[in-house]
Amino acid sequence: MYFKQFLDERCGCASYLIASRQSHEAAIIDPSIAIEEYETLLAQRGFHLRYAIDTHIHADHVSGARRLVAKHGGDLCLHEAAQVAYPFRPLHDGEELALGQLRLRVLHTPGHRPELVSILVVNPERSPEPSMVLTGDSLLVGDVGRPDFGGGDAAAQYESLTRLLRLPDWVAVFPGHFEGPCGKGMCGRPSTTIGFERLFNPLARLERIPFIDHLSEAVPARPLNISAIEATNRGLVDRPWAMLASNPAVDEISLDELESRDPDAILLDVREPVEYASGHVPGAVNLPQADLADRLDELPRDHPVFLICQGGYRSLRAAQFLKQMGFAQVLSVAGGTAAWAEAGKPLGRGEVDDRATRVIETEWAHAGGSTP
Numbered sequence: 001m002y003f004k005q006f007l008d009e010r011c012g013c014a015s016y017l018i019a020s021r022q023s024h025e026a027a028i029i030d031p032s033i034a035i036e037e038y039e040t041l042l043a044q045r046g047f048h049l050r051y052a053i054d055t056h057i058h059a060d061h062v063s064g065a066r067r068l069v070a071k072h073g074g075d076l077c078l079h080e081a082a083q084v085a086y087p088f089r090p091l092h093d094g095e096e097l098a099l100g101q102l103r104l105r106v107l108h109t110p111g112h113r114p115e116l117v118s119i120l121v122v123n124p125e126r127s128p129e130p131s132m133v134l135t136g137d138s139l140l141v142g143d144v145g146r147p148d149f150g151g152g153d154a155a156a157q158y159e160s161l162t163r164l165l166r167l168p169d170w171v172a173v174f175p176g177h178f179e180g181p182c183g184k185g186m187c188g189r190p191s192t193t194i195g196f197e198r199l200f201n202p203l204a205r206l207e208r209i210p211f212i213d214h215l216s217e218a219v220p221a222r223p224l225n226i227s228a229i230e231a232t233n234r235g236l237v238d239r240p241w242a243m244l245a246s247n248p249a250v251d252e253i254s255l256d257e258l259e260s261r262d263p264d265a266i267l268l269d270v271r272e273p274v275e276y277a278s279g280h281v282p283g284a285v286n287l288p289q290a291d292l293a294d295r296l297d298e299l300p301r302d303h304p305v306f307l308i309c310q311g312g313y314r315s316l317r318a319a320q321f322l323k324q325m326g327f328a329q330v331l332s333v334a335g336g337t338a339a340w341a342e343a344g345k346p347l348g349r350g351e352v353d354d355r356a357t358r359v360i361e362t363e364w365a366h367a368g369g370s371t372p
């Protein structure tokens with residue numbers, strides 16, 4: 001058996017290559033759109049691709065599964081419940097995929113998403129029992145995957161966690177994330193064991209109702225470009241560039257500089273509409289980071305764009321993405337709306353139309369600018 005974990009520092013995602021050293025067949029699980037490193041390994045080791053498996057339709061990174069299968073053959077696998085616009089091999093709960101002498105056993109573990117599967121790895125020559133489980137975004141190290149990315153279900157997540165924690169203690173757990181927005185309390189380690197999580201994962205100790213209540217708590221921000229990434233992974237649009245794949249330097253501006261900003265500048269609040277409505281810097285227009293890639297055309301490229309969020313993290317990442325997409329004049333507001341409010345400066349309030357164009361045009365007119 002051959003096994004390798006790939007950790008993508010840009011999005012906190014983990015992907016995996018499993019192969020039989022006997023048959024030289026390989027399976028790649030949750031591949032990133034940057035498929036070159038898998039290809040290099042396949043070539044170096046003389047492996048050929050048998051399966052590309054997405055444990056679920058990802059919302060935080062663009063999958064490379066279709067690209068891999070198109071170039072190298074093999075089956076593109078998703079759970080039978082997956083709603084996508086391209087053909088795939090449907091996986092069923094309890095099914096076993098042969099990979100040389102190895103067996104990849106499918107375990108349907110919905111919750112984060114309805115079609116999420118975990119993959120149990122069995123090497124019958126060593127043991128009839130599984131030695132490891134790839135859990136996607138069901139069981140994470142110290143956490144479980146959030147159910148609020150669309151289509152998720154906290155009660156189903158409870159059942160799936162319970163099912164996974166019935167596995168033997170020794171089973172090594174390799175999740176789909178080691179950091180990032182998919183779990184609120186991940187510990188950062190890239191793997192764990194069932195036994196450790198059963199004892200020390202704080203969610204494993206919760207009864208059903210407190211578990212559901214915990215996962216249903218105030219919805220945090222949706223990740224950067226989630227709309228475009230998910231639609232791309234469903235085959236509905238083709239925006240592989242929607243991932244933040246670079247780390248460009250972004251300058252920050254202070255609150256004083258923000259107050260005396262060039263009237264030509266657009267101030268873009270990338271928080272969720274409910275956050276924006278509860279208090280925003282006057283003149284800021286709302287375009288949630290989740291929808292940024294889908295709505296790039298609404299932003300003028302020939303004006304400075306200042307980005308603001310709650311504390312400065314989302315605006316920084318959104319600004320990096322805009323730079324990646326060729327926007328030249330992009331700045332992030334240090335400290336965000338929270339610092340603005342703490343400084344006692346006035347806040348605008350109220351609902352926001354979810355179409356930024358209309359808001360931008362309105363606010364633009366108020367600010368005395370010409371329509372972008």
Ligand SMILES: [Fe+2]
Pocket residue numbers: 056057058059060112137145182
């Ligand atoms: Fe996910």
